[in-house]
Amino acid sequence: MKIDFCVYLDAGHGGIDSNGKYVTAPNKQFEHASGTFHNGGWFYEGVWNRKLTDLVAKKLSNLGIQHLIVSHEYLDLSLSYRVKMANWYHRNFKKGIFISNHSNASGSHRARGFEVYTTPGKTKSDSIAEKHWENVKDLLGDTIKMRPDTSDGDHDKEARFYVIKNTVMPAILVEHLFFDNKDDAKLLMKDLIVEQFAEAQVRTIIDYYNGLA
Numbered sequence: 001m002k003i004d005f006c007v008y009l010d011a012g013h014g015g016i017d018s019n020g021k022y023v024t025a026p027n028k029q030f031e032h033a034s035g036t037f038h039n040g041g042w043f044y045e046g047v048w049n050r051k052l053t054d055l056v057a058k059k060l061s062n063l064g065i066q067h068l069i070v071s072h073e074y075l076d077l078s079l080s081y082r083v084k085m086a087n088w089y090h091r092n093f094k095k096g097i098f099i100s101n102h103s104n105a106s107g108s109h110r111a112r113g114f115e116v117y118t119t120p121g122k123t124k125s126d127s128i129a130e131k132h133w134e135n136v137k138d139l140l141g142d143t144i145k146m147r148p149d150t151s152d153g154d155h156d157k158e159a160r161f162y163v164i165k166n167t168v169m170p171a172i173l174v175e176h177l178f179f180d181n182k183d184d185a186k187l188l189m190k191d192l193i194v195e196q197f198a199e200a201q202v203r204t205i206i207d208y209y210n211g212l213a
Ligand SMILES: [Zn+2]
Pocket: 012, 013, 028, 045, 101, 102, 103, 104
C-alpha cells in the first residue's frame, strides 16, 4: 500500500462514557417495544457506528493500510473538529479518502435499508460510492434492503452533509439500515451483518486505491 495513503474513518455521533451514559442527542437513539439492543430496548446509533468503524479499522490494521479514526472513543466531537482533523492530515501528512459511518432513522419507524451519500454533482466520490454500493450488494444484497437513487444515473443519494461537504478529500457517508425500524435494528445487532458491512468497506477502500473506484 502506497505510503502516503490514509483512510479517514468517522463514527457518527458519540458513544458511552465512563459512567455508562450515552452522550448523544436523543434523536440518535430509539427505544424498541421489545427485543434486546444496546441497553434493553434502546438502540444507540453512535455505539453501533463505533462497533462497525472499529472493525473496519481492525481489518485495515491487519492489512497494513494506514487509517485514522477522526471520531472519539465516546465524545460526540463537533463535525467541524472531525473535518478539520481529517483535512489537516490530508494536507500535511497523507492523501486519502474519508468515510463516515451512520445508521438512519425515519419518522414513521417503517423505513428500511442501506444508502450511500455523496455531495451533489459529479465528483470522484461518486465512483467510490458506486463501488461501495456494488460491494455491499455482493455481500449483503440477499439480506438487506438496498435503497438507491438512480435519478442521476448512479445508485448513491446526494446531500450536503457537513462532513462530506467540508472534507477536502473524496468522501462518502454511509447510512447502514434504519435503527428505529425493529427488523433493521435486529439485523444491525447481528455480528455477521457488522462483519459484512466492514468487509464491504475495506473492499471499497482497496478498489479506490487500485483505481477501480
Ligand atoms: Zn447518524
